[in-house]
Amino acid sequence: MTEERNDLCEWAELYALGALQDDEMERFEVHLQECPECEKLVKEYRQVIGMLPLASEPVAPPLGMKKRIMSSVFQADAPVQVERKPVTEAPKAPVVEREITVEAAAPAARRLPVWRYLSTGLAAAVVVLLVYTGQLREDVGRLKQQVAVSTEPLQGLKVNEAVALSPAAADIAAKGLATIIADKSGTHLVVQAEQLPELKGTEVYQVWLIKGDVPQNAGTFVSQAGNGALYYTFEPQEYDTVAITLEPDGGGVTPRGQIVLAAPIKQG
Amino acid sequence: MGGLGLYDVADDGQLMELIRQKDPAALEMLYDRYEGMIYSFAYRIVKDSMAAEEVMQELFMRIWKNAEQYDSGRGKLSTWMFTVTRNIAIDQLRKKNSGVPQQPAGSEELQEIRDTGTMTEDMVELMMVGEQVREALQELSRDQQQVVDLIYYQGLTQQEVAIRVAVPLGTVKSRVRLAMKQLQKRLIHWGRRDHVHD
Numbered sequence: 001m002t003e004e005r006n007d008l009c010e011w012a013e014l015y016a017l018g019a020l021q022d023d024e025m026e027r028f029e030v031h032l033q034e035c036p037e038c039e040k041l042v043k044e045y046r047q048v049i050g051m052l053p054l055a056s057e058p059v060a061p062p063l064g065m066k067k068r069i070m071s072s073v074f075q076a077d078a079p080v081q082v083e084r085k086p087v088t089e090a091p092k093a094p095v096v097e098r099e100i101t102v103e104a105a106a107p108a109a110r111r112l113p114v115w116r117y118l119s120t121g122l123a124a125a126v127v128v129l130l131v132y133t134g135q136l137r138e139d140v141g142r143l144k145q146q147v148a149v150s151t152e153p154l155q156g157l158k159v160n161e162a163v164a165l166s167p168a169a170a171d172i173a174a175k176g177l178a179t180i181i182a183d184k185s186g187t188h189l190v191v192q193a194e195q196l197p198e199l200k201g202t203e204v205y206q207v208w209l210i211k212g213d214v215p216q217n218a219g220t221f222v223s224q225a226g227n228g229a230l231y232y233t234f235e236p237q238e239y240d241t242v243a244i245t246l247e248p249d250g251g252g253v254t255p256r257g258q259i260v261l262a263a264p265i266k267q268g
Numbered sequence: 269m270g271g272l273g274l275y276d277v278a279d280d281g282q283l284m285e286l287i288r289q290k291d292p293a294a295l296e297m298l299y300d301r302y303e304g305m306i307y308s309f310a311y312r313i314v315k316d317s318m319a320a321e322e323v324m325q326e327l328f329m330r331i332w333k334n335a336e337q338y339d340s341g342r343g344k345l346s347t348w349m350f351t352v353t354r355n356i357a358i359d360q361l362r363k364k365n366s367g368v369p370q371q372p373a374g375s376e377e378l379q380e381i382r383d384t385g386t387m388t389e390d391m392v393e394l395m396m397v398g399e400q401v402r403e404a405l406q407e408l409s410r411d412q413q414q415v416v417d418l419i420y421y422q423g424l425t426q427q428e429v430a431i432r433v434a435v436p437l438g439t440v441k442s443r444v445r446l447a448m449k450q451l452q453k454r455l456i457h458w459g460r461r462d463h464v465h466d
Contacts, residue, residue: 013448014441019419019426045448048455052420053350054305054398055405056312061303062321069325070299073332074292162325164318175318 012038016045063194068177075159075181158182165193165244165261172197174226176261178242189218189232193244193261196223202249205260207232210241218242220250239265281340288335295332302346305394306353313357313421323357330356346394358423397458404454412447415440 008031014020015028032039158181165176176193191207199205199222207218207230216239218232243262245255278286278297286294303324310323330352331338338348405413418424418432426444430437 010441010445013445014419014426017416017419017444017448018423019429019440019444021425021427044452044456048448048451049420050344050347050350051397051401051455051458052405052416053309053312053354054394055401056305056308056398058304059308059311059317059320061307061324062317065307065321065324066296066299066303069321069328070292070296072325073295073328076329164322166318 009035009038012041013045016042016049062175064192068192072159072162072179160187161265163242163263163265165191165242165263168243168259168262172260174261176244178263178265180265186233187235189234189242190229191218191232191242191244192227192229193223194227196226196228196260197246198226199223199246204247204250206245206247206250206252206255206257208241208243208245208255209234209239210243211237211239215243215255217253220247241265280345284335284338284340284345287331290332295328298331299328302349305346305398306349309350310353310357313354313423314360319360320357323353323360326356327353354420361423397455400458401455404451407454408447408450411443412450415443416447419444 008028011020011024011028011031015025020028032042160180160182162177162179165178167174174193174196176191179190181188181190189207189209193205196205204220204222205228206220208215209218210216216234218234219230221228221230241262242265243255244260246257246260247255248257278294280298280301283294283298287298306327307320307324310320310327311317314320314323327349331349338345405416408416414433415429418429419426424432426437426440429440433440
């Protein structure tokens with residue numbers, strides 16, 4: 001028993017650093033509960049290990065990463081967010097929270113005067129037009145409707161999948177992201193790519209949704225300063241790969257050029 | 269315009285409280301604070317910019333969805349985020365490297381350090397600590413650096429290290445032990461600074 005205990009005590013460093021296998025870890029955790037020395041040691045080691053990430057050489061994050069990450073996080077959660085907003089949960093530190101909540105409303109408040117100005121302007125315009133003719137009034141009504149439709153926020157947008165596109169060859173530095181989004185109007189593919197090789201002459205980039213070895217044309221785009229993006233709406237259907245090829249021109253119905261970026265996807 | 273936002277002076281614990289209430293601006297603030305450090309750490313493990321971005325995305329997805337899993341009474345937010353980041357990154361490495369048997373990258377249990385202080389102090393402190401840790405790692409012998417790298421940054425178990433380096437298991441154990449003892453001696457003072465009860 002004592003020998004076994006001593007043996008286990010020798011695992012403290014391995015445990016803290018994460019070098020034990022699952023079964024060994026379980027055994028050591030049982031031992032930890034009855035060995036205060038190991039418990040103390042592991043706690044100290046953990047503090048030290050908790051500092052190791054800070055030693056990483058600084059690497060500049062990729063361009064646009066924050067935007068991509070924030071939009072996918074918020075989109076994935078959009079319906080829940082709408083539902084939860086009005087709920088005020090019992091705050092732990094009410095003073096601070098209340099202060100910050102006021103601040104949180106600030107961006108919306110900042111936008112408000114513009115809207116107030118706009119709607120006041122519109123209302124005034126309607127009044128003036130009313131004086132002139134009924135026909136003009138109808139037109140304004142129609143216009144107002146259109147404004148309302150075009151400024152209505154997107155609702156029920158759901159990100160079904162977001163995959164990082166990987167270069168198809170070692171000498172390609174390009175990278176990209178393919179996102180599949182569903183809403184009331186259908187299923188959409190959004191492809192963004194950066195650091196794409198420069199196009200020559202009539203060349204274009206073409207996006208494909210592939211099932212097995214059958215490619216479906218999802219459209220072409222022309223890159224600018226290595227950046228390009230494409231939006232494509234399609235019938236929900238099973239695809240297994242999304243790929244970007246470099247094509248001699250925009251008229252191809254099957255891929256003729258090299259694959260630049262590609263990624264496996266689960267669904268269409 | 270509210271440019272001097274309270275977000276800027278909110279400490280990590282307060283930000284997490286707002287994130288729990290689904291405040292998007294709080295998540296962005298947290299992201300801005302830690303983007304550089306976490307991305308650099310993820311990159312250190314996966315060694316690929318797209319893969320590191322995927323790790324970041326998964327981390328912030330988890331923070332947004334499961335903010336309640338973080339308990340500020342039990343540990344520093346940065347430590348927790350680093351632990352989760354390492355787990356995601358190591359899992360990703362293992363998935364790619366099918367030859368290595370699957371095992372979860374480790375528990376996300378928090379250290380018993382209270383989350384205190386404001387962000388500015390925290391960030392300055394973290395940067396200072398980073399420099400100390402870099403030096404401490406460089407002072408390890410090459411063999412010791414190698415085992416720390418294989419275990420901590422590549423997620424190998426002691427058995428896998430023994431095979432990879434072609435040394436007996438006992439040698440792996442003693443190298444890890446010496447490395448940890450030396451790091452602890454060199455760095456424990458910096459770790460202690462986080463304690464408020466000591």
